[in-house]
Amino acid sequence: MADIQKGRLAADRLTDNFTDLHPPMSAHEALVEADRCYFCYDAPCMQACPTGIDIPLFIRQIATENPNGSAKTILEANIMGGMCARVCPTETLCEEVCVREEAEGKPVKIGQLQRYATDHLMKTVSDHPFERAPDTGKRVAVIGAGPAGLSCAHRLSMYGHSVTIFEAREKPGGLNEFGIAAYKSTDGFAAKEVDFILEIGGIEIRYETPLGEAVSLDELTAGYDAVFLGMGLPGVNDLGLDGDDADGCIDAVEYIAELRQTDDLGKLEVGRNVAVIGGGMTAIDIATQIKLLGAENVTIFYRRGQESMNASDYEQEVAQTNGVTIRHWLQPRSLEVSEGAISAITLEYTSGSNGSLKGTGETVTVPADQVFKAIGQSPASLLLEEAGLQLEKGRISVDKNRRTSNPKVWAGGDCVAGGEDLTVVSVEDGKLAAEDIHRALSA
Amino acid sequence: MADISAEFLGIKSPNPFWLASAPPTDKAYNVERAFEAGWGGVVWKTLGEAGPPVVNVNGPRYGAIWGADRRLLGLNNIELITDRDLEINLKEITEVKKRWPDRAMIVSLMVPCEEEPWKKILERVAETGADGVELNFGCPHGMSERGMGSAVGQVPEYIQMVSEWCKLHSDLPVIVKLTPNITDVRYPARAAKAGGADAVSLINTINSIVSIDLDNMAPNPTIDGKGTHGGYCGPAVKPIALNMVGEIARDPETVGMPISGIGGITTWRDAAEYIALGCGNVQVCTAAMTYGFKIVQEMMAGLSNWMDEKGYASIEDFRGMAMPNVTDWQYLNLNYVTKAKINQDLCIKCGRCHIACEDTSHQAITNLVDGKRRFEVIDEECVGCNLCVNVCPVEDCITMEQLHEGVDPRTKQPVDQPYANWTTHPNNPSVKEAAE
Numbered sequence: 001m002a003d004i005q006k007g008r009l010a011a012d013r014l015t016d017n018f019t020d021l022h023p024p025m026s027a028h029e030a031l032v033e034a035d036r037c038y039f040c041y042d043a044p045c046m047q048a049c050p051t052g053i054d055i056p057l058f059i060r061q062i063a064t065e066n067p068n069g070s071a072k073t074i075l076e077a078n079i080m081g082g083m084c085a086r087v088c089p090t091e092t093l094c095e096e097v098c099v100r101e102e103a104e105g106k107p108v109k110i111g112q113l114q115r116y117a118t119d120h121l122m123k124t125v126s127d128h129p130f131e132r133a134p135d136t137g138k139r140v141a142v143i144g145a146g147p148a149g150l151s152c153a154h155r156l157s158m159y160g161h162s163v164t165i166f167e168a169r170e171k172p173g174g175l176n177e178f179g180i181a182a183y184k185s186t187d188g189f190a191a192k193e194v195d196f197i198l199e200i201g202g203i204e205i206r207y208e209t210p211l212g213e214a215v216s217l218d219e220l221t222a223g224y225d226a227v228f229l230g231m232g233l234p235g236v237n238d239l240g241l242d243g244d245d246a247d248g249c250i251d252a253v254e255y256i257a258e259l260r261q262t263d264d265l266g267k268l269e270v271g272r273n274v275a276v277i278g279g280g281m282t283a284i285d286i287a288t289q290i291k292l293l294g295a296e297n298v299t300i301f302y303r304r305g306q307e308s309m310n311a312s313d314y315e316q317e318v319a320q321t322n323g324v325t326i327r328h329w330l331q332p333r334s335l336e337v338s339e340g341a342i343s344a345i346t347l348e349y350t351s352g353s354n355g356s357l358k359g360t361g362e363t364v365t366v367p368a369d370q371v372f373k374a375i376g377q378s379p380a381s382l383l384l385e386e387a388g389l390q391l392e393k394g395r396i397s398v399d400k401n402r403r404t405s406n407p408k409v410w411a412g413g414d415c416v417a418g419g420e421d422l423t424v425v426s427v428e429d430g431k432l433a434a435e436d437i438h439r440a441l442s443a
Numbered sequence: 444m445a446d447i448s449a450e451f452l453g454i455k456s457p458n459p460f461w462l463a464s465a466p467p468t469d470k471a472y473n474v475e476r477a478f479e480a481g482w483g484g485v486v487w488k489t490l491g492e493a494g495p496p497v498v499n500v501n502g503p504r505y506g507a508i509w510g511a512d513r514r515l516l517g518l519n520n521i522e523l524i525t526d527r528d529l530e531i532n533l534k535e536i537t538e539v540k541k542r543w544p545d546r547a548m549i550v551s552l553m554v555p556c557e558e559e560p561w562k563k564i565l566e567r568v569a570e571t572g573a574d575g576v577e578l579n580f581g582c583p584h585g586m587s588e589r590g591m592g593s594a595v596g597q598v599p600e601y602i603q604m605v606s607e608w609c610k611l612h613s614d615l616p617v618i619v620k621l622t623p624n625i626t627d628v629r630y631p632a633r634a635a636k637a638g639g640a641d642a643v644s645l646i647n648t649i650n651s652i653v654s655i656d657l658d659n660m661a662p663n664p665t666i667d668g669k670g671t672h673g674g675y676c677g678p679a680v681k682p683i684a685l686n687m688v689g690e691i692a693r694d695p696e697t698v699g700m701p702i703s704g705i706g707g708i709t710t711w712r713d714a715a716e717y718i719a720l721g722c723g724n725v726q727v728c729t730a731a732m733t734y735g736f737k738i739v740q741e742m743m744a745g746l747s748n749w750m751d752e753k754g755y756a757s758i759e760d761f762r763g764m765a766m767p768n769v770t771d772w773q774y775l776n777l778n779y780v781t782k783a784k785i786n787q788d789l790c791i792k793c794g795r796c797h798i799a800c801e802d803t804s805h806q807a808i809t810n811l812v813d814g815k816r817r818f819e820v821i822d823e824e825c826v827g828c829n830l831c832v833n834v835c836p837v838e839d840c841i842t843m844e845q846l847h848e849g850v851d852p853r854t855k856q857p858v859d860q861p862y863a864n865w866t867t868h869p870n871n872p873s874v875k876e877a878a879e
Contacts (some may be wrong), residue, residue: 035511038836041794042810099791103837 002248002341002369003273007266008294013201014265019294021183022112023317032328034063034098036108044097045110050420051078051428055094059113072129074114078431079154079253080147082193084284084424085115086184088283091314093424100229122192128199133160135202138441141166141224142209146174147423148230148413150197150435151430157202164224165203167208174232175414176258176423181285183292211312212380217387221408229396229411230430231233233377233421239277241336244373248342252276252286252374259289268293271369275345276300277332278374280310286372290386298324298364303331303357317436333363335371342371379415392417401436402429410437445750446757447743449483450870452616452641452701455503455572456483456547458746459714459758461741463705463726464488464551464577464620469525471535475865476544480736481743484547486644486726489524489579490532492554492564497523497585499672515733517679521664521671523585523696524553529567538572541824542624548572549618553579553591556601559614565613576618578605578640579671580631581647583624583674583797593647599634599724599727606638618703621645621687627758628687629694636697643691644703644726646684648674658793677729684761684845685720689769714874719765777868778860780851781827781843783807789840792816796831804830 412429662670684706
């Protein structure tokens with residue numbers, strides 16, 4: 001009998017467990033940290049930022065007690081600077097290349113400073129920091145109110161174009177709202193940020209209008225001057241094992257969305273023994289959160305070695321510090337199901353080098369009340385193919401300006417090929433596409 | 444172990460670190476804490492004449508500027524001389540000196556510029572057992588408007604006159620404390636010598652407005668909406684003070700006159716620098732007011748360690764050693780050629796050397812080599828100015844290296860030419876004149 005319960009921890013413990021991973025910096029902390037920045041020439045951090053934020057400048061603006069000016073510097077390059085400050089894997093981006101990492105092994109805390117500045121602006125300034133240009137009369141359709149779509153919409157609106165966003169869900173924000181680990185985006189920040197972005201005006205969102213169902217790409221290209229696709233990855237990869245549909249075998253993305261939307265963490269079902277399959281950020285996020293919800297034994301199983309994991313070292317450490325075990329070189333072989341529910345998972349040891357991977361034949365069976373699938377999400381390839389777009393491994397092919405094979409259609413975010421599936425990359429995609437759409441519409 | 448004891452005008456102290464006349468030396472409580480911490484001596488905060496004491500403002504009296512991480516770099520103040528009763532001060536000076544006979548006890552004085560008040564106060568000081576007096580001719584605010592402090596220090600004739608009175612009416616060693624708020628500090632030093640003073644101490648604080656409060660639109664510190672200039676001190680003033688010490692130390696008219704160095708001394712190294720320029724001891728204030736009296740322990744240990752490393756057995760062993768090397772620009776060797784060199788192992792690639800050189804100087808540092816971020820000196824362009832060294836955040840990463848042989852890639856001139864300076868340079872018009 002699977003040991004699954006709700007409310008394994010008392011309500012106050014749950015609240016504690018899901019507060020901010022990094023509490024926001026105080027003004028004093030921000031000033032001390034900002035003073036550490038060397039204001040480098042052609043700063044490596046800036047080069048490493050997918051959105052090219054002028055990091056030395058925004059930090060200098062914090063140091064000179066101009067946090068709102070600092071926030072504007074950030075938001076000019078990245079309208080989701082607030083969320084990116086919370087969720088960016090800075091340890092593999094700006095902070096990894098900070099010269100103080102090279103000098104002392106202690107980079108300037110760029111992410112936390114960015115949060116300080118953007119929070120300051122959102123708390124103290126009521127007027128939106130950017131102005132919308134006079135209406136151009138041009139209309140652009142955007143699919144998806146996630147990071148890519150919102151970023152694109154905001155930039156287009158700044159140029160005076162009118163934007164209609166078609167969103168499949170009942171709420172905006174995309175993965176910021178439904179996917180990010182709860183302790184990285186507390187106090188409904190994702191929703192607040194969307195409200196902030198919409199303050200620019202000229203953006204309408206139509207909810208529960210998924211592409212391919214409520215609206216077709218043909219209709220959009222006919223009815224609008226340009227179309228931007230930022231619908232993310234709607235599907236989730238299956239393990240391909242018998243028992244995939246048994247109780248307790250759970251899609252991690254779906255569970256996290258439920259976790260993010262619930263008003264009572266005590267209502268979530270939590271197993272005693274939990275297995276997580278995968279090696280990316282989703283695996284880390286689900287493992288850490290299920291542990292924080294009170295699961296007793298949580299193990300991530302990854303089929304390759306530690307060096308191949310997509311999750312950064314830092315993220316792995318967060319999971320491990322919270323009591324999650326990470327085991328490498330093990331791939332799922334079969335699910336044990338009793339009375340319609342998962343009871344254990346059998347994994348096969350693997351070995352491999354230079355990308356090839358093979359099972360050794362040796363297996364191990366571990367008890368599992370819940371098995372979370374976190375082995376990646378899949379694009380809406382069929383839909384996209386039918387729409388006549390050129391694809392690459394099932395994702396949309398785009399050029400450097402994020403233009404697709406259809407001259408009226410641009411795309412960005414997780415649904416395009418070659419990206420890194422990061423919020424900050426999606427924001428940049430949306431921005432670049434908007435710039436190119438603007439050029440096309442102004443021509 | 445090096446002997447760091449100092450003797451100044453015959454006044455012995457276990458180390459050369461005295462506390463300058465200032466708030467830290469205003470009363471027995473502070474001074475005894477200082478002696479307990481290890482300070483070698485104090486100059487008691489300036490006494491005025493008998494009668495109702497001066498009054499201070501009741502609002503803020505200090506302002507500051509800060510470096511990174513709010514490190515205090517410069518402090519200014521609008522405090523006056525002691526606002527305690529003269530009799531209490533004299534009584535405490537007597538008691539403290541009795542309890543701490545091995546520490547130097549100097550009394551700072553400022554009375555109206557007439558012979559009688561000076562005679563009177565000197566008689567009272569003599570009764571305390573103090574080791575000497577320091578004449579406060581430097582205080583730039585409040586007292587100067589009453590014809591005292593820097594109002595005296597800015598008029599060499601007055602300095603000479605008061606010095607003469609003091610030597611006439613007291614057997615105690617007389618130190619004249621000089622104001623930097625003057626065009627040429629050598630004149631007041633010469634006047635002090637002419638008046639028979641035994642030594643000079645410098646610098647007193649510099650006239651300053653430390654900042655403007657942009658909300659109140661008034662200088663800081665702001666008293667009820669107004670501010671005034673105050674005396675500036677702390678690490679920021681050390682370069683100004685060192686230059687003034689150097690000017691007096693090498694002035695033929697005052698050469699050999701004992702100097703007590705003051706101005707921004709914060710570490711043992713600062714102190715050693717003043718002593719290397721010829722000072723017999725140093726006086727400290729801002730560092731103590733920033734960190735407390737304990738910092739003297741770093742100063743003592745640091746000076747002693749350095750002296751051991753260098754093989755100096757006593758302060759006198761290195762005192763004044765840098766003085767002969769202070770010269771005028773015209774005597775600098777124009778045939779001495781250096782180039783900056785960047786240690787690539789230490790370089791953290793911040794690029795500040797590049798942008799400083801590229802934007803503001805000689806375009807002599809790369810930012811890319813073979814398409815990679817790399818900072819290297821271009822010897823053909825480098826004039827050896829040292830700006831890159833100064834802006835580099837890593838100590839010893841960029842060094843200035845002398846060229847010993849071959850030609851300077853910039854000037855194409857051989858670098859092994861003998862010493863030659865401006866006085867003999869062909870471009871110097873006065874040389875041409877002399878030749879004719």
